[in-house]
Amino acid sequence: MAATLDKERAMKTNFDFIILGAGSAGCVLANRLSANPDIEVCLIEAGSKDTDPRIHIPIGFAFFGDKTNLSWNYETEPQKGFDKVPVESPTTAVVDSAGGVHKVHADVTEHRRGFQPRGRTLGGSSSINAMLYIRGHRCDYDHWSALGNSGWSYDEVLPYFKKAEHNEVINNEFHGQNGPLNVCKIRHSNKPTDAFVEAGAKVHSYNDDFNGAEQEGIGYYQTTQKDGKRCSAAKAYLVPSMDRPNLTVMTDTQVNKVLFDNDTAVGVQCTTKEQKVVNLTSKKEVILSAGAFGSPQILLRSGVGPKADIVKHGIDHLVQLSGVGKNLQDHIDYLSVHQHNSLELIGLSLRSIFYKYPVELIKYLFKKTGLFTSTIAEAGGFIKTRDELEAPDVQLHFAPAMVVDHGRTQLWGHGLSCHVCLLRPKSTGTVTLKSADPKDDPLIDPQFLSHPEDIRTLVQGYKKMMAILNTEPLKKYTKDNCKRPVDINNDRDIEQAIRESADTVYHPVGTCKMGSDSEAVVDERLRVHKTRRLRVVDASIMPTLIGGNTNAPTIMIAEKAADMILQDTAT
Numbered sequence: 001m002a003a004t005l006d007k008e009r010a011m012k013t014n015f016d017f018i019i020l021g022a023g024s025a026g027c028v029l030a031n032r033l034s035a036n037p038d039i040e041v042c043l044i045e046a047g048s049k050d051t052d053p054r055i056h057i058p059i060g061f062a063f064f065g066d067k068t069n070l071s072w073n074y075e076t077e078p079q080k081g082f083d084k085v086p087v088e089s090p091t092t093a094v095v096d097s098a099g100g101v102h103k104v105h106a107d108v109t110e111h112r113r114g115f116q117p118r119g120r121t122l123g124g125s126s127s128i129n130a131m132l133y134i135r136g137h138r139c140d141y142d143h144w145s146a147l148g149n150s151g152w153s154y155d156e157v158l159p160y161f162k163k164a165e166h167n168e169v170i171n172n173e174f175h176g177q178n179g180p181l182n183v184c185k186i187r188h189s190n191k192p193t194d195a196f197v198e199a200g201a202k203v204h205s206y207n208d209d210f211n212g213a214e215q216e217g218i219g220y221y222q223t224t225q226k227d228g229k230r231c232s233a234a235k236a237y238l239v240p241s242m243d244r245p246n247l248t249v250m251t252d253t254q255v256n257k258v259l260f261d262n263d264t265a266v267g268v269q270c271t272t273k274e275q276k277v278v279n280l281t282s283k284k285e286v287i288l289s290a291g292a293f294g295s296p297q298i299l300l301r302s303g304v305g306p307k308a309d310i311v312k313h314g315i316d317h318l319v320q321l322s323g324v325g326k327n328l329q330d331h332i333d334y335l336s337v338h339q340h341n342s343l344e345l346i347g348l349s350l351r352s353i354f355y356k357y358p359v360e361l362i363k364y365l366f367k368k369t370g371l372f373t374s375t376i377a378e379a380g381g382f383i384k385t386r387d388e389l390e391a392p393d394v395q396l397h398f399a400p401a402m403v404v405d406h407g408r409t410q411l412w413g414h415g416l417s418c419h420v421c422l423l424r425p426k427s428t429g430t431v432t433l434k435s436a437d438p439k440d441d442p443l444i445d446p447q448f449l450s451h452p453e454d455i456r457t458l459v460q461g462y463k464k465m466m467a468i469l470n471t472e473p474l475k476k477y478t479k480d481n482c483k484r485p486v487d488i489n490n491d492r493d494i495e496q497a498i499r500e501s502a503d504t505v506y507h508p509v510g511t512c513k514m515g516s517d518s519e520a521v522v523d524e525r526l527r528v529h530k531t532r533r534l535r536v537v538d539a540s541i542m543p544t545l546i547g548g549n550t551n552a553p554t555i556m557i558a559e560k561a562a563d564m565i566l567q568d569t570a571t
Contacts, residue, residue, distance in 0.1 A: 012042070013281060014281045015042040016033075016039045016282065016283050016284045017041050017565075018268055018280055018285075018286050019033075019042065019043045020044055020268065020288050020298060021045065021046075021124065021295070021538065022047075022123070022234065022251075023119055023123065023124020023126065023289060024123070024551055024558070025539075025554050025557060025561070026233075026289035026290075026558075027124075027234050027558075028233060029558050029561065029562055029565075030237065030249070031238065031241045032558075032562035034241055034247040035241070037244070037246055039246060040246050041247050042250065043247065044250045045121070045122055045249070045251045045252075045253065046120060046255070047069070047070065047120035047251065048252050049122055050123050050127050052121070055121070055123070055127045055128070055230060055232065056230050058131060058223075058373050059376070061128055061129065061131075061230075062376055064117070064407075071118060071119060071128060072116075072119075072120050072293070073115075073117055074444055075113045075444075076114035076116060076448075077113065079111050079445075079446070080111055081449025081455070081499065083111070083496075083499045084111050085110070085111075086107070086108065087109060087110055091105055092106050115408075115504070116506075117506065118291060118294075118506075118508075123238070124233065127232040127233075127234060129551055130377050131224045131225055132221045132222070132223060132224075132549045133221070133223060133551075134221070134549040134552060135546075135552050135556070136215075137546070137548070138154040139547075140546040140547055141157050142154050144542075144543055144544065147515055147544075148515060149515060149524045152514075158174070160556045160559040162179070164180065164181045165177075166182050168185070169184060169185055174209070174213065175212075181552075182225065183224060184225055186220070186221070186223055186373060186375060188371055190374070191344045192344055192345055192416055192474070193378045195474040195477065196468070197218055199468050199471040199472065199473060200379075202471055203471055204217055206218060207382075210382060215382045215392060215547070215548075216391075217383075218379070218380070218383075218396070218468070221379060228369060228372075229368070233551075233555060253271065255290070255298055256269040259281075259302075263318075264531070265531060265533045266533070267282050267286065268280050285533045285565065287561075288512075288536045289536075292328065292510065292512075293511070295536050295538055296325040296512055296521075296540060297325075297431065299321075299324050299325075299512070299521075300315070301438060303316050303317050303318035303319065305319075306322045306324065309432050314436055319531055321521055321528070321530060322519060323521045324512060325432050326519055327513045328429035328430055328445075328508060328511050329428055329542075329544065330508045330509070331425070331545065332425060332446075332448050332449065332458070332503065333397075333421040333503065335403055335404075335418065335501070336486075337402050337403065337483040337484065339414070339415040340478075342414055343356055343414065345414040345415055345477070346371070346376070347401060347414030348410060352414070376401055377419070378400070381395070381396045382396075382547070382548070383396065383464055385457055385460040385464060392423065392547065393457060393461070393547075394458075394461035394465075396419060396421070397418070397505070399416060401414075401415065401417060402414070402415035405501075415481070416477055416478070421461075422458050423548070425545065427447050428447065428510070429444070430511075431445075444508075446508070448502070449498075462497075463488060463494070484497055508539070509540060509542040509545050509546075511540045512528075514541045515543050525568065535565065537558055538557070538558075539554045541557065
């Protein structure tokens, strides 16, 4: 087994590379860098090992909710673009004339907060996501290159997508067959999902590969599964490398800060599961792979970033980089939810509990097929709200289940949902520190819908989505069954519905963006500006949000980064 900092082995404290975060990027880096037996690698993860069965049984992700230790369960700051809601259990302490203290309930409201689940286990968010394999559009990466980031055009990153991928069903110039990340079709047939694809193809076009020559159209999603089980970044990259003696994996370990000698990163300070503060040193590089929230948070705690955001927490300011924690971008998403009394749809009922689900469990246990392999969002598509656009600007996710409040609210009965997701929002937000305490959550403010074009595009996207939902054969499930009726001919009513319940679809990026402008944090080789021996490798480096799910692009970034790191640090 890999070396670990536990009581069974002498503690290692000196490494060539220290990787902060064992998510989609960190697992890739740990595998690729430790492939050289002469390189000592340490991978640090704040969460625990990925042993929860809900991780590995695909449909299990739908039951994480917000009460699991496998997620950070972050909430945003109140979003001004959202409606106001009552504050949960508001109370006020009142002292009367006799000196008595009474708790008085008050009518308190604030703008609705968003929910931001992020993976807190080996594999990071790739261990709790919906397993959809989407790369984004060619123009996304060509745009990165046009911004001055040499080496990041679509043609230049495509080899790294292919290097990572083992596609079971598609063998052409766009896909790989020899990579660690298994990509396949879902092992589950669902009539309502088929109806969505049929209806969508009537309104738009059918697309059998969103990651091929053309993204636009309606079709079935490819998934990161293997043999009916989730293929997370940990499963794909970390498990095969765990027996390397030059790889140390530390779980349940909180990174406090990066240690510097002037402008050079020389190690990290962390707190182990036993609450022991440990300093680890790196001979080559410290690599932040803690994600769009974690990486800027660690930089700020280390004194790297905007001075005003650092010194107010009593932290010594070391390096001025105004862009750390800025440029937060995320996909905002609205769900149309419809109730329909059909056992073909996923839901809670006596018939499903006592008849359908036991049968499906047997299918899964013995054949690894059926409902338990479902990603819930089994089909969807990419469409344009305006014909003149270069690329689709909204994405659809169809779910043969009623999804409300990120699945945290379980509804009795059966039904379906369809997401409409804004692919390239113009609204940007921030991630900052709440305090210097590493245990405190960051302050996350996406500023959803702060740019007026975002709400306008979502309104038009909603209309496009409903045109599909109101087309046969899907119409029989959706007609007059909407949980929140919306007047399709009234833009104000659509906008109101969006402000009532829209939220993230879990793709934050950009908070340590790549570039050379005043707000850039890393250069095109992902080295942190104004520092030495420090990089960021994760979704936070994206200068602009890509048009699609972000797990596959994050893995691509790490594959490319691993090559650059080995080239730059070769002795």
